[in-house]
Amino acid sequence: MSHCSDKELLDMFRNPETQGYAFNLLVRKYQERLYWHIRRIVVQHSDADDVIQNTLLKVWTGLSNFREDSQLFTWLYRIATNEALTFLKRKRARYILPIVDVEAQLSSSIESDPYMNGTEIQMRLQKAILTLPEKQRLVFNMKYYEEMKYEDMSEILGTSIGALKASYHHAVKKIEKYFDED
């Protein structure tokens, strides 16, 4: 039953008797993809854990209103992206001084994070990604790590495919430069 299609899951969810079971299957099906998407935005595991829970809680309350105009996974990604970006915005707002750079703090915490376990060059790539502007960072992660199609990214982020390609191009250039300078 873990390989249910989205259509089957949604049909089961609409039946009050199987609603809880269907949601459990949905969580099991998408939790890892959503978690890693969120984790790449907020970087730290404890933050990603908070955001994934809030995301799935919103999915639970909003799924009965899902009209199937878009694919289920793009709808889930949209909620997860918004939750993660809102989380970062709140985190920035916590600092009174504007000179405090949340991305720089995350970058400096990468090496001390107990839930980071990669090679030195992998860590360097993470730090390079954290120097990118927020939108470029999102696009780079979705394209490079998740290998997502521009069409799906466009639906999730509400940005044209041309603009997404340009963002990825700029992100790549900046990361290359970071690696060349390092």
Place this chain on the structure above:
Amino acid sequence: MSEIDFDTRVTQRVGKDNPMVVPVGYFDELPSRIQNRCIASNRSTSFSSKQQPLRNRFALAFGVVSLAAVFYVGYLFIHPFHTVSLLRVDEPFGIVQKQVAGVDIPDIHNHYPKEVDVAAQEDYREQIINYLIDERVDYVTLMEVYHYDE
């Protein structure tokens, strides 16, 4: 350099492996944690929705009582001496009785205009008092004054 070139170059050097990890068993436990939060959220939603009609009724009752209180205070503010003047309805006649010997109070009551409003009655009483006290007229003269228009 194209994106494909970059992917090849970086992938060769860095790889696409994710350096981020999660605690052991994290994804096994997450569904039940989410389920618990959903149940808790449902409980709080249904509790607040059950409480809502009762809250609405209390709010409505409170609103009605408050409105009535505001009207009452407003009424007292506009007519501050209304109650007092009703209590003092016989006071002018008492003053008249003290000042003028032989005044027949029931007789004055009978000639007192009943159809006019409270303010007009006050005026009549003031006229009687002023007239009797200042002029020290007797009761017969008073009656003549009263029945002048008749």
